[in-house]
Amino acid sequence: MIEVKNLVKSYGDKLAVAGISFKANDGEILGFLGPNGAGKSTTMNILTGYLSSTSGEAFINGHDILEDPIAAKREIGYLPEFPPLYLDMTVKEYLYFVYELRGCKLPRNTHLKEICELVKIDNVFNRRINNLSKGYKQRVGLAQALVGNPNVLILDEPTVGLDPKQIIEIRTLIKKLGKNHTVILSSHILSEVQAVCDRIVVINQGKIVADDTADNLSRELTADHKLIARIDGPKDEVIKLVQTIPGVVSVVADLQREKGVWEYNIEAVEGTDIRRELNRRLMSRNWYILGLRSSELSLEDIFLKLTMGESVTEFLADKADDLEEHYNSEEAEK
Amino acid sequence: MTAVLKREVRAYFDSLIGYIFLTAFFAASGVLFSISSLSFGSTDMSAMYSTLFFVLLVLIPILTMRTLSEDKRQKTDQLLLTAPISLSALVVGKFLAAMLIYAIGVGMTLVYAVVISFFGTVSWLTVLGNVVGLLLLGAAYISVGILISSLTENQVIAAIGGFGCMLALYLIGSIATIIPIGWISKIFAEISFSERYNPFTFGIFDFSNVLFFISATVIFLFLTIRVLERRRWS
Secondary structure: EEEEEEEEEEEEEEEEEEEEEEEEEOEEEEOOOOOOOOOHHHHHHHHOOOOOOOOOEEEEHHHHHHHHHHHHHOOOOEEEOOOOOOOOHHHHHHHHHHHHHHOOOOOOHHHHHHHHHHOOOOHHHHOOOHHHHHHHHHHHHHHHOOOOOOEEEEEEOOOOOOOOOHHHHHHHHHHHHOOOOOOEEEOOOHHHHHHOEEEEEEEEEEEEEEHHHOOOHHHHOOOOOEEEEEEEOHHHHHHHHHOOOOOOOEEEEEEEEEEEEEEEEEEEOOOOOHHHHHHHHHHHHEOOOOOEEEEEOHHHHHHHHHHHHHHHHHHHHHHHHHHHHHHHHHHOOO | HHHHHHHHHHHHHHHHHHHHHHHHHHHHHHHHHHHHHOOOOOOOOOOHHHHHHHHHHHHHHHHHOOOHHHHHHOOOOOHOOOOOOHHHHHHHHHHHHHHHHHHHHHHHHHHHHHHHOOOOOOOHHHHHHHHHHHHHHHHHHHHHHHHHHHHOOOOHHHHHHHHHHHHHHHHHHHHHHHHHOHHHHHHHHHHHHHHHHHHHHOOOOOHHHHHHHHHHHHHHHHHHHHHHHHHHHH
16 A cells, blocks of 8 residues: 655755645555656655655555655565666576565565566566667566565556557556556556556646546546537538537637548537537538547646636636527527 | 675676776786886785785776766666665675675785795785785775765766875875975875875784774765765755
């Protein structure tokens, strides 16, 4: 279990971590989501005892990382942002070294063999780390974190630099490990944390802006009101028509996908579903929808949403009211 | 600590630095031995031991330059500093590894004494005193070098910085003689590495000098630990 209370880290004047608190329970995979420079790595470095916090406390399975660092560190396997590899060693020598460094008591050869099979590096066991590809280096880094079977795994962007197949493998592996470890992993990719984590903590500029289960958060963050529609019809007139649908905030023609078929980004007021109305109106003019999907919120949208919160909603509501009035007056004119 | 020690010793021979250091040390001590003892047909090796001081000024920085700087550059310090070992175990492990390589070099001078003992009488106690003195001097210098390498992530800066500090600790005795203020001059003379080392080469085994080098080693290693500690807080 990991417990963090009001953690602050400042580098001179700059506040890298500005008072964050959270808790990760046993057998839970906690995702740290945030853009680069949000304070994810700094927080992880504090949790693992590499850096000291300016103020606040961090407990790893009840051991204070500042008061009782060796007991706390014994509980942690850490994969930093850059895997800490000795490039002049072979994988075997390196893992033997980590095994000794951590004072591991498990039977060495079988334990390391298990880890290598788990992260699929048994085929490069005798090769020099320097000669391995980025993906293999990353996996050796992960193997290193697993030595000694620590209760807590802290993984800083574990899938960076891997190809899609490897990413899926590592995600599956992390999910598997999450069953009997406490895992904290960081990422700046929303879909990644959604795929792997039970709970997501969103960090921006050193502060927690959201802390919720992955399901709740993604429900909150899905964007039914933002549509990407492929419509067969004359561009300018389609835009005009769609704009008259109540609740639509903006319509932008994006690209011509096929001859006479354009892709439009349609944004409506949050909570309104304009899909039926869109269909009805286009049908009445004999224009066809060839594709319709809701656009996923990008990370930028999420931060905007989470950090600006109220103000965005208000802004959109105002805009909707304006449109409603405009629409009503048009109706009245007719 | 043993894990760090073993890895460091291995790294010395994987990265060639160990070979370079030992080759240079053997070559320098061999040449000095030939000039000062063999060519005069003398069994007195003191001249070689006292001149080895200058060899150390150049060679010890090479031995210690990558000790902590390389870890910082390659980010492997994240592995070491998040492992369940204390900072002192880490620093002492690194120190002992350098010390081991150095001791292999110093041990070679004993071989010269053995060789020469077939042709004349060797004053074994003097040789032993010299070896102990050289080991102590080396220990203090290695700890200086490690301290400097903890301050940078550039090996070249670590080597040059280490050389500069060691040179200063050597020259401080000569500087002492030209300082007119009595008490400053006295302090400088007391902490001069050369003033402390030379008695060993004369065959004088003074415990205060032994203690001096041991204290210096401990102080510089302690400062290294503080540097690593401070980095966490910065």
